[in-house]
Amino acid sequence: MDIFEFYRKEQWPHVFCPGCGIGTLMNCFYRAFDELGLTLDKTVFVGGIGCSSRVPLYINSDALHTTHGRAIAFATGLKLARPDLKVVVFTGDGDLGAIGGNHFINGCRRNVDMTVICINNNVYGMTGGQASITTPHNFLSTTTPFGSKEYPLDLSEIAVAAGANYVARWTTRHVHELTRSLKAAMQKKGFSFVEVVSQCPTNFGRRNKMADSTAMLEWFKDNSVRREKTRAAALDHVDLNIAGQITIGEFVDRNRECFEELIGVEKHG
Amino acid sequence: MKPVIDLALCKACNICVYICPKKCYSKGADISERGYFAAVVSAPENCYNHNREGKLICELCVLSCPDQAISWHPETEEERKK
Numbered sequence: 001m002d003i004f005e006f007y008r009k010e011q012w013p014h015v016f017c018p019g020c021g022i023g024t025l026m027n028c029f030y031r032a033f034d035e036l037g038l039t040l041d042k043t044v045f046v047g048g049i050g051c052s053s054r055v056p057l058y059i060n061s062d063a064l065h066t067t068h069g070r071a072i073a074f075a076t077g078l079k080l081a082r083p084d085l086k087v088v089v090f091t092g093d094g095d096l097g098a099i100g101g102n103h104f105i106n107g108c109r110r111n112v113d114m115t116v117i118c119i120n121n122n123v124y125g126m127t128g129g130q131a132s133i134t135t136p137h138n139f140l141s142t143t144t145p146f147g148s149k150e151y152p153l154d155l156s157e158i159a160v161a162a163g164a165n166y167v168a169r170w171t172t173r174h175v176h177e178l179t180r181s182l183k184a185a186m187q188k189k190g191f192s193f194v195e196v197v198s199q200c201p202t203n204f205g206r207r208n209k210m211a212d213s214t215a216m217l218e219w220f221k222d223n224s225v226r227r228e229k230t231r232a233a234a235l236d237h238v239d240l241n242i243a244g245q246i247t248i249g250e251f252v253d254r255n256r257e258c259f260e261e262l263i264g265v266e267k268h269g
Numbered sequence: 270m271k272p273v274i275d276l277a278l279c280k281a282c283n284i285c286v287y288i289c290p291k292k293c294y295s296k297g298a299d300i301s302e303r304g305y306f307a308a309v310v311s312a313p314e315n316c317y318n319h320n321r322e323g324k325l326i327c328e329l330c331v332l333s334c335p336d337q338a339i340s341w342h343p344e345t346e347e348e349r350k351k
Contacts, residue, residue, distance in 0.1 A: 003337060012278060013336055018305075019282030023335025031332065175332040201282075213335075214287035 006030045006040070007058050014058060019213025021172035021198030022052055022119055028175055029055075029117070032182035043086045046075045048100065051126045052092035052119035052198075069100025072107040075114050083265050087113075088186070093120040093134045097155050101133075104155075108162035111191045112259045117182070118155060118193065121200035129203030140207040156195050160252045165190030167251035171197040171220040174248065181250065190258040197224075197246055224248045270321060270341040271313040271348065272330055278338035281305035285330040285339060291315040294330070313344075314351040320344070 004012075007030070016022050033043075040061040047053030047063065048071035056063035066074040075087045096104050096118050107116070123141055124130040131141040131148050134155065138147040156169045166188040168181040178196060185192035199205060199216035210216045227249035272293065274285075279301065285308055286294045295311040313319065317327045318341070331339050 003340075007337070013280065013303075016335065018280035018335075019284060020335050023337065024284075024333050027332045027334065027337065172333070175329060179332070213282050213284055217284065217287060 001034050003027075003030050006033065006060060008060055011058055015054065016051065017200075017202045019199065019201045020051070021121065021196070021200070021213075022055065024172040024175060025117070025119055025178070025196050025198065026055060026058070028179045029182055031179050032186065035179075036183055036186055038086065038186070042084070043088060044078060046071050046078070046087060046089045048091050048095040050092040050095045050124075051121075053090055053095060055090040055119075069095050069098075070103060071095065072100060072103045072114075072116065076107065076110070076112050079112050079114055080260065080265050083113075083260055086186070087115070089114060089116045091116065091118050092125075093118060093122070093155065094124050094132045097153055098133045105158065105162045108159050108164040108191055108193070110259045111163060111165060111256055113189055114191060115185050115188075116191070116193045117185075118195045119198050120155065120195055121198045121204060122152075123200055123204040125200045125203045129207065135204075139204075141204070142207075154247075156193070156247075156251050159191075159193040163191075163256060164193045164252070165256055165258070166192035166253050167195075168193075168249065169195040169197065169246075169251065170248050171224055171246060172199060173217045173220040173224070177248075184250075184253070188253075190256060197248075220246065227251060270318045270325060271344050272310055272316065272318075272339050273342045274308060274310060275338045275340065276301045276307050277303065278336045279303075279305060279307040280336050280338075281307050282335060283308055284333050284335065288329045288333050290327070290329070291317060313348065319351075320349055 045056035045063045047056040049068040071089050075089050079087045124132050129142045131144045133153040135148045159167045170178040185194050201213040205216045224246040293312050293316050294308050297306045297309050301307040318325045
C-alpha cells in the first residue's frame with residue numbers, strides 16, 4: 001500500500017504547522033500499519049478534539065470524530081458493539097489527560113481491546129498555547145508567563161498503574177523505535193497505549209527558546225533517558241520535570257484478560 | 270535509490286537537513302511556488318541507500334518528514350556512477 005493510498009491525497013498539504021511532530025507520527029503509523037498487513041476496511045479510527053485528533057480524518061477509512069475527551073468512551077462502545085473491527089484512537093495530551101482523564105484511567109482499568117496513541121506536545125497547541133497538564137516545570141506558555149509552577153502529570157505511568165496491557169513512550173526523534181512500538185501495540189490484545197512526545201514549535205517551542213523544530217528535536221535527543229536507567233538511578237518520578245527529562249522506552253508488556261473475553265461479547269459478535 | 274523532495278508539499282521545516290547523518294540535504298535558497306524556502310537534496314551520492322535496491326536502511330528523512338514530501342526514486346545511469 002502506497003502512503004497516499006493510506007492517507008487522503010486530496011487533503012494534502014495538511015493543516016499542521018511547518019515542523020509539527022504529528023506528521024512524523026503519521027509516517028510511522030502508516031509504516032507500522034503497512035508492515036502488519038492490516039486492512040482499512042476492518043479498522044476504525046477514533047479521534048477527540050485537538051490538533052492530534054485530526055489525524056483520523058486524513059486516513060482513507062471510516063473515522064469517528066467525537067466530543068472533547070470522550071474518544072475512549074466512544075471507542076469502548078464501538079468495540080463492544082462490533083468486536084470484529086480493530087479500533088485505533090488518536091488523541092492529544094489535553095484531550096486524553098485533562099478533559100478525558102477519568103475515561104482514560106477507566107479505559108486502562110477495563111482493558112478493552114484498542115490501541116490508544118497519545119500525541120503529547122506539552123501544551124494546548126490548537127487554542128493558542130495555554131499550559132496543559134503535561135507542561136514541564138518552569139516552562140513558559142501563554143497562561144504561565146513566569147513559568148509553570150505545577151509539576152506535570154505522567155500519562156504513561158498512570159496507564160501502567162491503571163492496568164493497560166502495553167505502554168510505551170517515545171519522542172518524534174526516535175522514529176524507528178516508535179514504529180516498532182506502534183506495531184507491538186496494534187498486535188497486542190487489550191488496551192495498549194503509546195505516548196509520543198512531539199514538538200510544537202509554534203506554541204511551545206517559540207516561548208521556550210526553541211522556535212525551530214530542529215531545536216526541539218535536539219532537546220528531545222539531549223533529555224530523553226531510557227526507563228531502565230531512570231529506575232536504576234532512583235529518578236523514577238522525575239519525568240518532564242525540573243531537568244526537563246523525558247523517560248522513554250517500553251514501560252510494560254503483559255497479558256491481562258480483556259473486557260470482551262470476560263463478558264463474552266466475542267462469541268456473539 | 271535517491272531521495273526526492275516534492276516541492277508542492279515541503280513546508281521548509283528543515284528537519285531533513287538536521288536529521289540526515291550523511292549530510293545529503295541543505296537549506297534551500299530559492300523560494301518555491303508555495304512560498305517556502307524548500308530544502309534541496311544537495312548530495313544524494315552520500316546517502317546510505319545510494320545504489321541500493323530492495324530493502325532500504327536508515328530512512329530517517331522519510332520517516333521524520335512531517336509533510337510526507339520525501340520519497341524514494343530510482344537513480345538514472347549517470348547518477349549511479351558517482
